[in-house]
Amino acid sequence: MDQSYKSLHENIDVNADFSRNFLCHCRPIAFKRPSGQMVEITEIGLTHPKYDGLKTIFAFDVTDGYTDYRICLDSESLDWYLEYEGDNNV
Amino acid sequence: MYKLPNDILYVDLNSCFATIEQQARPLLRQRPVAITNRLSPNACIIAASYEAKAAGIKVGMRRIEATAICPNLVYAETEPSKYIYVHQKLRQIMASYSPVTVMKSIDEGVIDLKFAAAAVRSRARQDIAREIKARLKTEIGCYMRCNIGISSNRFLAKTAAELHKPDGLDEISADNQRQIFAKLKLTDLPGINTHMQARLNAVNIFTPLQLLDTDEATLVKLVCHSIDGHKWYQRLRGIEVDDYSSEIKTIGRQYVLESNHLQPAEIEARVIHLAEDVGYRLRSKQLYARGLYLWVYDRHDAFHHRAFISKTAFNTDYEIMQLAKQLFTELPTDARIVGVTLYKLQSQPSTQLCFNQPVIDRQEQLSHAVDQINLRFGSRTVHSAFTLNTNQVKTKIPFGSTRYLDHSLN
Numbered sequence A: 001m002d003q004s005y006k007s008l009h010e011n012i013d014v015n016a017d018f019s020r021n022f023l024c025h026c027r028p029i030a031f032k033r034p035s036g037q038m039v040e041i042t043e044i045g046l047t048h049p050k051y052d053g054l055k056t057i058f059a060f061d062v063t064d065g066y067t068d069y070r071i072c073l074d075s076e077s078l079d080w081y082l083e084y085e086g087d088n089n090v
Numbered sequence B: 001m002y003k004l005p006n007d008i009l010y011v012d013l014n015s016c017f018a019t020i021e022q023q024a025r026p027l028l029r030q031r032p033v034a035i036t037n038r039l040s041p042n043a044c045i046i047a048a049s050y051e052a053k054a055a056g057i058k059v060g061m062r063r064i065e066a067t068a069i070c071p072n073l074v075y076a077e078t079e080p081s082k083y084i085y086v087h088q089k090l091r092q093i094m095a096s097y098s099p100v101t102v103m104k105s106i107d108e109g110v111i112d113l114k115f116a117a118a119a120v121r122s123r124a125r126q127d128i129a130r131e132i133k134a135r136l137k138t139e140i141g142c143y144m145r146c147n148i149g150i151s152s153n154r155f156l157a158k159t160a161a162e163l164h165k166p167d168g169l170d171e172i173s174a175d176n177q178r179q180i181f182a183k184l185k186l187t188d189l190p191g192i193n194t195h196m197q198a199r200l201n202a203v204n205i206f207t208p209l210q211l212l213d214t215d216e217a218t219l220v221k222l223v224c225h226s227i228d229g230h231k232w233y234q235r236l237r238g239i240e241v242d243d244y245s246s247e248i249k250t251i252g253r254q255y256v257l258e259s260n261h262l263q264p265a266e267i268e269a270r271v272i273h274l275a276e277d278v279g280y281r282l283r284s285k286q287l288y289a290r291g292l293y294l295w296v297y298d299r300h301d302a303f304h305h306r307a308f309i310s311k312t313a314f315n316t317d318y319e320i321m322q323l324a325k326q327l328f329t330e331l332p333t334d335a336r337i338v339g340v341t342l343y344k345l346q347s348q349p350s351t352q353l354c355f356n357q358p359v360i361d362r363q364e365q366l367s368h369a370v371d372q373i374n375l376r377f378g379s380r381t382v383h384s385a386f387t388l389n390t391n392q393v394k395t396k397i398p399f400g401s402t403r404y405l406d407h408s409l410n
Helices: B016-024 B050-054 B063-069 B080-095 B125-139 B154-161 B177-182 B194-202 B208-213 B216-224 B227-236 B264-284 B317-328 B357-377
Strands: A005-011 A013-018 A026-032 A038-040 A043-052 A055-063 A068-074 A080-086 B008-013 B033-036 B045-048 B074-077 B101-105 B108-112 B146-151 B169-171 B251-256 B288-298 B303-314 B335-346
Touching (some): B008 B080, B016 B045, B033 B050, B033 B063, B080 B101, B080 B108, B146 B154, B154 B177, B208 B227, B251 B264, B264 B288, B264 B357, B317 B335, B317 B357
Parallel strands (some): B146 B169
Antiparallel strands (some): A013 A026, A026 A038, A068 A080, B008 B108
16 A cells, blocks of 8 residues: 655644754744644654755654654744645555 | 684664654554555565564565565655764764774765774773764664674675674674674675575585685685686685775666556656756766766566767766666657766766867856755756656665765755
């Protein structure tokens, strides 16, 4: 079966901790989707930078224990967005 | 084996791409996962998690074949940015122990402690290895594991790294080499494939111990016919013979067409896309090429190729695309896989001026300007109009070579 994703690219509000001790100096704790759904992050799987020219986007692969999500921080605009939601039926 | 200091650490990430996917997506952990370049029915598996391997899945299997063996296999598509990030982190960790580290591929590398600071050299090798394993977990993620082999040369260190997968830590020294070799098959040794094994069998060498006990003259005369025989003799005794670096000889890309029903013009557009891509890679290494090689596998798996060698070196998109287009007209149009390779590379442009030198100069300036725009605003911000509809030709993982993975970490 395919590990498919629901591609979303929706803007989200994020609660995050900032500290020099974290990878990328930032750790998202929870985020709120435009629908009002609140997602509490239980684990950050991997944090990695993606490059769009000279712009860096930090991608956080996270889970709430039921579904995997990819949330991104645009380092130029400082906007957070939900890139996709994993298919949790797999 | 001679008694030499065990200064080589060989670090190898376990089932690299699958483990990174499982690290990124916690819900995939402890499950059979296969990584493919595309989620199409004919896609080939390029990496499998240990759970998948335990179920019988092998790298190179087609999806249909794999699903028949393991119906609950989860397929994930490759995401190069993640793998490049992990490669760079691994390289950073390794470089913190010695100034001489060599990445052998995207997921494995060598630390040469001969050149390390005295404080590092004085430490027990197994302590350093355990620290690297712990740092992988804290600096990348808790699911990351690696094999580390320790010995006096790259060959024996790699052999040690492959003894206990996953998460192994083994050392081969003069004291334990015979015991370890006694448990291995010839093909367990790096560099011995079934073809080489047949050559060794032909001279009554059936085990690694027999190979180790073969004298140098026999290896040279009967087995390897050349300097390779000397090298094998030294390699097996822990002397370093593999610490060479190779120059870039070719730059190429290939693409498996997404459909068997593409029109010739659509295939040509994909060839031009590949030509643009290899042109950018050529210029990024400040190189020029004199040869272009275009090849296709047709739908009946027959191989066709055409090559052109120019008297003058070139590196502009215009010249590369024109050559590719010209060669494409000489090849069959029922292609399944297409590839473009630049060869006869040189670091200087041709010194002889041409009649149309001002035109070539302008083309070089144009290619340089396009490269600068794409570096600033993202790849393919500006590209040839021929490739407007070829966005599916994504950059995939560079197996083997690590020469294009040096994007700096932010």
